[in-house]
Amino acid sequence: MRDQTGTFSLPKWRLTRWLADPGQDIPLNLRQALIASLFGTLPIFIGGVANTVLVAAVAALRLPHPMFVSWFAFEFVLCVLRTHIIIAAFRAAANGRETPTDLYIVLAVLWGIGVGYGTFISLLSGDWVVAALACLSSAAMMGGICFRNYAAPRLATAMIVLSFGPACLGAVLSGEPIMLLTALQIPFYLFAMSKAVYRLNAMLVTTMRAERDNDYRARHDMLTGLSNRSGLTAALEQKWEMVQQGRQRIALLYLDLDGFKAINDHHGHTAGDRLLKLVGERLGNLLRSGDLAARIGGDEFVVLAHSVGSTEAMQLGDRLIEAVSAPYLVDGHEVVIGTSIGVASAQTGVASPDQLLKHADLALYEAKSQGRGNCCFFEPGMEARLRVRQVLEADLRSAFVNGEFELFYQPQINIAANEVSGFEALLRWRHPERGMIPPSEFIPVAEDIGLISPLGEWVLMQACNEAAQWPRNLKVAVNLSPLQFRSGTLTQSVGNALATSGLAPDRLELEITESCLLQENEETLSILHQLRRLGIRIALDDFGTGYSSISYLRDFPINKIKIDGSFVRDICSRSDAFVIVQSITSLGAGLMMSTVAEGIETEEQLLKIREAGCTEGQGYYFGRPQPARELVDFLNRAELSSVDLGLSLIPRDLNPSLLKPPSP
């Protein structure tokens, strides 16, 4: 059936409403489609009216009695009126105007009455040729009525009874005994045809419901109830003409959830699904009427906002980030995720809805590459940057396979004992064309493309293997990505690395950042305890930046605090930096944790760090990150006199009081 939903008006008069009523619980759009179908199948309509006028004309010619002439005149006028009304209805529907549905239905009923009247008078006429013609014609009409009007079963039944019912009475009154048989047959025929109408109607409604459900499913995401990709495309295409004519301003906000995969992996897909539903609800709550939210991929959502410029779209983006990032309660667990958003608006130069979506996607890439929880507006240069990024991703994947990674080690110095206490392993990528690429450039990419877990495992194994060859029980510190921390396999990987290398667990230190501790306190706590049970030490990296929650130091089994290099950089010039470092070291001392100052580059900084009470130091002043093969040499030099080598851990000409162990 042709879908004409919404183009033909529903009847308004009481009688016509009753006649066209298809039954209870039928939604509005189905009612509209059913009414539209009454106007359809034009060949049957034309055949029906032409046939009636023709039969009436033949009868009037054979029997030019006023009854037959008036019948013909009635049919003729009705035919003209109905044709006019149906043409007017189609025009009105095409132009989105009210259609004359009530009149159309009333004329259909009158037509049925006309056919019935003609059959009746023909049977009484005694002219069996005219009677046979009229009876055959109205019986044939019933088929047409049934086929054409079963969308409104009451109307069709009324037309069937009115057009052929009088033949029953006519047969009785015809005076011909044999016609009594026909009079007996006609009610059965009427009943059978009416029954067929209701059956056909039930089948039609079921089919239309199924079509409607399929259509809904085709355009909606069953999990969240939001639109899906094709729903979004349809909505975009619908608005596009107005957008191109400058009559409508729209913006697309492309959201990608940060940290969703970890929740899915950790709590299972059912919890992940619940979380997606909650995200969908939050998005829906923020939209104005006429805006649309869609889920177009696992954890990817798009918001189509209308009547917004770039500023309002960015403001909406910020509100979406805030809403999505608030904690969720899923299966009794509090979980936190974030979202990055790319925004694009349909200004001149955007050729198609597809291109607009692509722009928003590019802006999303940019938002993600700037760190999580960002909202970025599309700029033309992003496409080129994306290509660079895609090349980097491809290179990164092959780098892992080609063994282009290596570990550099930076010494960590026990300031009090004036000796090297261990080394921090720092990942390096020796790119065949670009040379050495720093971890800050490729680790976020490795996290995004799911390479961080295997890469992290490789780092652990390599660091443990190399550290196992070092003298003097020197420690090795290994950085962990938050994603690796939440992977669920960390304890096992650490256990494997220790078992394979034979490194004593107390020589391995894992450096985590606060973002590892941000969510799932119980889960995180249990991983940390498992690691501690293996005998491993935990260091909290970059302390003093980010959240720097003191409660982490109380709640989690941490052995060491690494004070962020930014404080060390300012320690000689800003008294507040010194006070902060001092406060962290005394906090650490009180909690039986050692404190390491990162990024020491000068002697003055070292003096201040000592004065502030740090137990360990790390930085270019002591040594830059260097390949494993150079460590033995470094250690040998460190153990020799500084005067001999011109390289000193704690320069000799320092005030001797500075060489004393730090005061607690």
Ligand SMILES: Nc1nc2c(ncn2[C@@H]2O[C@@H]3COP(=O)(O)O[C@H]4[C@@H](O)[C@H](n5cnc6c(=O)[nH]c(N)nc65)O[C@@H]4COP(=O)(O)O[C@H]3[C@H]2O)c(=O)[nH]1
């Ligand atoms: N300006 C200055 N910088 C100094 C000084 N002393 C050390 N640094 C640099 O500071 C960074 C210290 O590492 P981080 O804070 O853990 O920060 C690391 C760490 O978060 C991450 N990273 C490095 N290796 C790995 C790894 O194997 N796994 C993971 N997940 N992250 C890693 O990459 C970050 C950057 O590493 P690098 O580029 O090697 O940069 C290193 C190091 O070279 C100094 O005196 N002055």
